[in-house]
Amino acid sequence: MKSLVLEKVNELSLRDFPIEKSEEALGAHDVRIKMHTVGICGSDVHYYTHGSIGPFVVKDPMILGHEASGTVIETGSAVSTLSVGDRVCMEPGIPDPNSKATRLGMYNIDPAVRFWATPPVHGILRPTCVHPEAFTFKLPDAVSYGEAAMVEPLAVGVHAATKAQVKPGDIAVVLGAGPIGLVTALAAIAAGCARVYVTDIVDRKLEIAASLHPAITSVNVASESIADRVSRDTGGWGANVVFEATGSPRAAQGIFEPLCPGGCVVLIGGQSEPIAYDAGAAMVREARVENIFRYAHVFPRCVDMLASGTIDVKPLITRTFEFDQSVEAFEIAASAPPSDVKMQILLPQ
Incomplete structure (x- = not known):
């Protein structure tokens, strides 16, 4: 599927990228999501400009992006809280449910967590993804796709x-x-x-x-x-x-x-x-x-605060790009324009 791929430091491309069958397989507790909006995070830009963040080093081409919203297009046989057509945002880190950190409630610091766009895990600047129901959150009507893609940094x-x-x-x-x-x-x-x-x-x-x-x-x-x-x-x-x-x-x-x-x-x-x-x-x-290392147990709180107007993130979304402009968007983000806070990319619908 066509994806935004970090080929190496300072080199991005929009190209068809093979996704492993195991990653695309829909499990009983998973949903398939059509991506709508993806925010450009500072970590995405840092991987683009430096190729690494601490111990996480990009050694092979990697799809970028982890701040996202979209629409459910398929559900696994055991999914009960989401339906096809639901608008959602997704928590990008999937921990090992059997790890000690997860069992203690600190799943964000599980050493085995698989986090989108953190090597060697691919991100979601691509048309679709498969994600666990437990880390996918239905959006109230009052929360737009753009606001929903801000839930991840807000968390x-x-x-x-x-x-x-x-x-x-x-x-x-x-x-x-x-x-x-x-x-x-x-x-x-x-x-x-x-x-x-x-x-x-x-x-x-x-x-x-x-x-x-x-x-x-x-x-x-x-x-x-x-x-x-x-x-x-x-x-x-x-x-x-x-x-x-x-x-x-x-x-x-x-x-x-x-x-x-x-x-x-x-x-x-x-x-x-x-x-x-x-x-x-x-x-x-x-x-x-x-x-602080990322977050835990706060995505539903963030969605509720956006829905109620307790927190308004709309002024932080300062520029949007079409998916075909993704490379240009990252080049601009890397230049750190002082008037921009959050840039987002809109995928084809």
Whole structure:
């Protein structure tokens, strides 16, 4: 089937690509899905430009894409919650149901998880896929295909806010105004934060952040210290939660500076190398530190929040491309235009 294939670093092609029969076989508990919308994630772009992320190395041609929505076109014999014609979004990681991590409820950190567009597993920038019913979620009428394809990145932010144990009235700082930083800010507000400071060094990104919700305050850290700003606004106390969503070692060095005593730091951004960690700053605050790897148990919550209007991700979808423009779309995404948050690709219907 025609797919967007990463041939090697900096080389993409749209071509017919053979899918293994075992991957296309419909099991009793599976559904076959016709793809509709697929978002371009930072990890997809990183594989395109670098060929690897940490231990995950692209050694053979690989189909990209993991943020997706579509329509069920076939159901397995034991499927009971989905029907042909249902609009759905899909959680892209399939764990081993018998692993200890899965049995403990931490299926996202199951070492055997098979995650779309993570080598050697293919992604879903292709016409159809087969996916387990348990990781496929029916969409309410109020949620569009585009919004549904945003559930995957939103799940990261909701998982982060959950791990932070946000309480009503908390003050939060989100370092980084990229897509994950922005959905984290929205998730923190939905969880109860009264104010969220979002930092970056690009004014246009900060303008987008400030436009998303009245509770968001943008701070350009190229010209203003976030620690000083939060200290001034909180009477010297600090923020209850700091979310690190830049993936920048330099930004991560200062994660404890805006944090109040007893506060929580949540590390979301993937670091390509070890980072400096100020153990003394953490100690004197008795800071709690949480780490995020993707998400678990939050997709239905995200769908419900989109349906109710609790979270609005529509302003984050800044550009769409037709499937035949996929290579061009990735070239543009790799250039990191400051006015774009999330680019999506629409497959033929």
